Amino acid sequence: MHRTSTPQPPATPAPTGTVLLRGGAVYSPADPFATAMVVDGGTVAWVGSEGAADSFADGVDSVIQLEGALVTPAFTDAHVHTTATGFALTGLDLSGAASLADALTRTAEYAAARPADRVLLGHGWDESRWPERRTPTRAELDEAVGGRPLYLTRTDVHSAAVSTALLDLVPGVRDEPGFDPQAPLTRDAHHAVRRAAYAAVTPAQRAAAQRAALLHAAEQGIGALHECAGPDISSEDDLTGLLALAAAESGPRVFGYWAQAASAPADLDRVRDLGAIGAGGDLFVDGSIGSHTACLHAPYADAPHTGVSYLDAETIARHLTLCTQAGLQAGFHAIGDAAIGAVVDGVRAAAAAVGLERVRALRHRVEHAELMTPATIAAFAEFGLVASVQPAFDAAWGGEHGMYADRLGAGRARDLNPFAAMTRAGVPLVLGSDSPVTPLDPWGAVRAAAFHRTPEHRVSARAAFNAHTRGGWRAIGRDDTGVLVPGAPADYAVWNSGDLVVQAPDERVANWSTDPRSGTPGLPDLTPGRPLPSALRTVVGGRTVFERPNG
Template sequence: MNDERPPGTVLLRNGSVYSPADPFATAMVTDGATVAWIGSEGAADGFADSVDEVVDLDGALVTPAFTDAHVHTTSTGLALTGLDLGTATGLADALARVAAHAAARPDDQVLLGHGWDETRWPERRPPSRAELDAACAGRPLYLSRTDVHSALASTALAHVARRLDGYHDDAPLTRDAHHAVRRAALAAVSPAQRADAQRAALRHAASQGIATLHECAGPDISSQDDLTGLLALAAAEPGPRVFGYWAQAVSRPADLDAIRDLGALGAAGDLFVDGSLGSHTACLSGPYADADHTGTAYLTAERIADHVTVCTEGGVQAGFHAIGDAAVAAVLDGVRRAAARVGVERVRAARHRVEHAEMLDAAAIAGFAELGLVASVQPAFDAAWGGDAGMYADRLGADRARGLNPYAALLKAGVPLALGSDSPVTPLDPWGTVRAAAFHRTPEHRISVRAAFTAHTRGGWRAIRRDDAGTLVPGAPADYAVWGTGDLVVQVPDERVANWSTDPRSGTPGLPDLTPGEPLPRALRTVVAGRVVHERPNE
């Protein structure tokens, strides 16, 4: 539950505290919104009579709270409270869920659902429009695919996109047609319904030990009212922090004023250079293995260069959505052109971001390092679609698919990583995300649990150009989570020494055992700026 009292002084003791200040710490003191002290159980006795609250951890683990570096909050909330097709077992099951949802929501102006993935169904195809019309009784219906780069719509809604690029009479809508239908669907959501969805998403994030979200908004994804409403709600009510990005290309300094007026940190996030692999819209240098084209390009290198130039000169962070290798190449080309205009050091200092950045070869990785680009990545994508028999292999062939999401090579080159979920594309599940990075389906891309955890805590703060948060040291923000977990170990990506108990002589703090099959930690308490925003009921 949320605690609305002003944060006082709190002593947490009799547990394990994950902190670089003391690798063997068992206690921590917070003073208001700030970490005040980290240390041993014996030294904690000196604080017991002078603090407002003493929390007996009873062996629990305290860590920095997670930052999810790529979220769509309203869509996440609508998926949590609405029609979830992510677990549909096939075509008939999906249509039955649509019919049941329509019957249960007779007053909704538009029916909303998310998560269908035809590659997981025995039929290997999505519903036809006629099948959808029958299931929803002819009402307006919008169903986003799991990757949110294509959608199904009933006739009552699809007509708004009939003359646009990407419209199909009896196939998923993509490109401009999808964006138009999504705007129409979300415009039918009332402000109250939208706020309820945002609260649901923020409560769920807090329950997962997440204290900070990067909202990736934009004109093709949500709306200005959605972003400003979310930022206002998050600022007014106890819960996770929200930092917003607005994905609109700029070409002159005056354009940045509109970005700032929205309260956004940057003209970044899902500023689309291409689409997604699942929807065949990621832009590739060679054709798909299961389609006779190379996907969709939305921005040229010159347009990217203009955007980065204006943002760099204006002190605003730029960023792009790029998945396919041709899209990544366009970003690197554009950022290099901008660096030639304003200087590479100014570009590096800006910490411009690339979201997803999945198809990277050695030259692309070197380019990220050269230009100081932050890779905002989603390891759960590999867990969901990687491997020799997954969707990535279907789309690209097994050989190309094995090169996706090369986290180890990125870290080795010094590229900053920030981990996220792209929720609702994959769930808000930070320990699952860390596990996915540490146990990548392609072994050479695996990173240690410690490196993945750092990328999902401190890395998210560094991605918004803040170096003073995401770790528990005196003076840092009191953003932390308390976890119920088993033994603490050190895990590395080398299968020969997959994990071992922490040797006290190493001075390396342990983290939960994330070996696949082991239960993930449960958030017992989540604290943001010293305020409790989630507390698990006693069982």
């Protein structure tokens, strides 16, 4: 039997010397009025006031004048697909396409500019935003790329528009569940063409995409990523290559999850061999609402079915039992209410088999957890399940006239992403982006949680911020990280943030105070319409991994 292990940061050479940051604001529970911080090597050594900082000035190796800037813990994005994010950043990004015609034009221009690519890769189309309100046909795609292989993921990455030439590279795909002769592919057919498309990527192309994504994350003040990999999402080589690159080069820390259901203990040995810290992430119980593949109890409002179920409660229970016995964190992707209910049933069976406290101790995860009910919220709290959520989903598709309302009807759409109810029940929340589904934008995620489109689901900006910093570390079993206190790792970001404010504790709307007597560290004013903070510097383990020119 394996013993439980605590994930450690990737090994990198420790920096030497001491640094004093002063003349700004430091977000720290050690001192809500802190204006200075000392870093010794890779560790926070002291946090305090400007006056006390004078005693350190002559004994440090360097001094950084903050000039009013804000210092916070670096963000942790708890759900990322790094390579796909890099391709979206450097390749064909259709998220800004204003119409189907615009998307096809952009695709044709991209194909003409990339004559050597074995498979053309693109991401981000969303037919719910287009005036045509339909997806591209295969014939339209074939014409746009001149008969070349093309793989275009929908914004939720749970379906893909592909060309005939790509289908011809995947024997038997036309017989797989989810195949359609003209419409985008879902289910097993989508997984098959995705594997073929990414198999055509060279190691050099993959590494370049990963570097682009990690640099972009550092530019956003992100110091750690949870990579959600798996055989249906990327590949073993993709995960091991990413972990090796992140360990060898300066940048955000990367912690990997491998999404493959275990049926025997040896399956979990393979998870560890890959360098993953958990057997979860996007271990699909269902799909997504946008692609009509989230598994629901009642049919969609705009489709005559209830979505797709990939794992039943018995399979979930077996995976959780094996993971718990091995001391390995498990996790599942579950969005629809029926899928989340299957996870809860599986966890309950596993707890009966191995004991409730053993299940709770490992902080098993559920990714997305969107269509929750009072019963499943209570079960998450009972079993200590971590909810890895993406507030930007609500910002993008929530509201009375958003895509969620189209798919589910306005009534059910209002039930999605009930962050406040989950928090009140004691469910640990951890925030992420699911990039490239939504962008790496941590302050945007904090704003989206604090200003949820359904007011009763809002949480305070402080709670959202903590879920996007310290919460990400707690989700992997590290309770000593993600906060700026003496002894903590020196993972932090410096921000051009404007005035700092404190959100009134009993309000879920734009009710802010600048009164320092609150004794609560201030955060930037995230009221919608105001500019979000921009990172001036990102530091991981005491090493600067991003610095804005003239910042």
